[in-house]
Amino acid sequence: MTTKTLSVYAGLLLGVFVVFSGTAGADPNRDTKGAVDAATLDELIDQFPPRPRLAAQQMLAKYGPPQEATSEQFIWHNVGPFKLITVTKAEHPHDFPLPHMDYLEHTIDYRVPAEKAAALAAYDGSLTFDRTRGEMSARCDLEGHNILTLNLAHDIVRGKTDTEGARESFGRIVVEDTMGKHPPYVEALQFDPPTKSTEFSDKPVIPGSPKRAAEMETEAKKSGDAEVLAFVTMINLNEVLAAAQAGTEKASPQVLEYAKKLHKEHGKGVQETLKLGQRIGVTPIETAAVTQLRIKGAEELGALVPLDGEPFGAAYIDAMIKGH
Structure with a gap:
């Protein structure tokens, strides 16, 4: 040809042819554009089981109304340091570091190096990442423990710790948190999520x-x-x-x-x-x-x-x- x-x-x-932790009070910088109206939100929240309902109420109190709300989940966009916060009606059992249910997820922009993928997967099954979209997410029952998950994942990527070290630290820090010691790794992200594009389109x-x-x-x-x-x-x-x-x-x-x-x-x-x-x-x-x-x-x-x-x-x- x-x-x-x-x-x-x-x-x-x-011609052919998408136990609350941290500082109390609502986020003053939250984006309420496109937020769901209060009446609809109240009706949907009432349909959630007690634990996810509590998480939704805590996120609502801290970040204001979500930008997306259905009978199955609520999603907040670009609140605090997070790209997304999701509360689901569905609860999934998770026994690390001790038995609980997962229904609260925090997502940040983050580029996971391919060589660190296996270590992160072995560290915590409720830590997920999408290298194409450039995102990393932690899913648990408490915001503080999701923050902890992300902080230790970042330490693995930086080489500051390994899988076993991160798992041991997670258990120890959760005990400290339970005792009211307010560990920094539970209080806030110890790093700033990237501001530049973290997407990775790969190659043909x-x-x-x-x-x-x-x-x-x-x-x-x-x-x-x-x-x-x-x-x-x-x-x-x-x-x-x-x-x-x-x-x-x-x-x-x-x-x-x-x-x-x-x-x-x-x-x-x-x-x-x-x-x-x-x-x-x-x-x-x-x-x-x-x-x-x-x-x-x-x-x-x-x-x-x-x-x-x-x-x-x-x-x-x-x-x-x-x-x-």
Whole structure:
């Protein structure tokens, strides 16, 4: 496939398609924008079991009304040093450092190094992290113990302690807290969560994969072929996703067979396009326009998903005919 042919092919296909601890009193810097109204909040809180209800009332007293509230959970955004605070109706048994129930979670922005992931996982099963989003969370029954969890996790990452040392310290500090000694590790975070982006998008492993425009050099961004390759790849991927969805529907045998055929053909098209880029030395660039095509494909497929049976089949065939 030549560059000229590639451009023509792209042009033809473009028609397709989230025991209270610390200082008492409400946070004066809390963000109440978008907060849930009091009447709704009271009604929802009353539906929670006693322990999660207590946690919700404590967070409400300290941070004000949450920005999100459902029958299953309350979520506060950007309060104190935390990115999120979540109280869930569901309670989960957790026996470290002694038996209790987990239902209160505190999340911060934090980049966990890959080499520390195993140590953190072994330290506390209720400590979780998402390296892609750049977040670390602690889940317990008390805010102070979540703060303790995060402080010791930070010490592991810095190399100040190891898994066993952190677990021993956790138990000792909880005893001190129980005795009213107010350990600093329970009172407040002993570090400032990062203010710069902690997200980690990782890197492609499929040969010839597109790269995001922000990751490419200026000269590469000027290459029209790079964007065309990305367009063709995205068009084929949109078709693959639509065919895969069709394969899960209760459509007629003819529609299912057609979807299966398109799935194979456009899957092959993805691989051929990536290989072409490798042959001509051009890395596909996912520009804003290419991203918009990805979004458009999601919108169009989203309109089909609520349909079922014959209505889905008819709408799917119609969309494919228009696209081809």
